[in-house]
Amino acid sequence: GAGVSQSPRYKVTKRGQDVALRCDPISGHVSLYWYRQALGQGPEFLTYFNYEAQQDKSGLPNDRFSAERPEGSISTLTIQRTEQRDSAMYRCASSLGREGGSGNTIYFGEGSWLTVV
């Protein structure tokens, strides 16, 4: 597609359930990023991939969070045993080149709003 596509756009889940958030990056983009954004805050880094390799997962809050990008394109962020504090906007972004390149613009999707009740 033309832009980064995320689904679902809105998800309400009960505490304790698992959720999977999907990201389809811009075609041909090598790098894919996951961020979490709380209201009034900037995006907080979670993890990123170059192709299918997870380069950095230092931002994942705990072991309930995981991400994969098995074929180097679509990525899934999974949250197991959700808790209310997981409620936030989860944003995916992609860039054409590999991490670290100057002028390497990252493009965001519209995000997935997760509410845990």
Next chain:
Amino acid sequence: RKEVEQDPGPFNVPEGATVAFNCTYSNSASQSFFWYRQDCRKEPKLLMSVYSSGNEDGRFTAQLNRASQYISLLIRDSKLSDSATYLCVVNSPTSGTYKYIFGTGTRLKVLA
């Protein structure tokens, strides 16, 4: 100390005013710098990259000061449509890789 720090504002300025935002970063090995704009309930979008020599795009001017580890954004002749949150973004090395670190954002409201 946060890796990237911004004054959250809000900055309320009249139309036509000039306004400037600063952003400081802690990692001296940071490689590239950007300003993103985020409208309410929308995704962040690139406003401009920040180059070492400074750069201008219409009413917007970005500066980088590596010695003091800050970047700035100047908006001249503010328009109502400039009202948004401006996010400072730094590409920083960490644990052998690089990642894009966002500041909290500075809210700007341009008043008629």
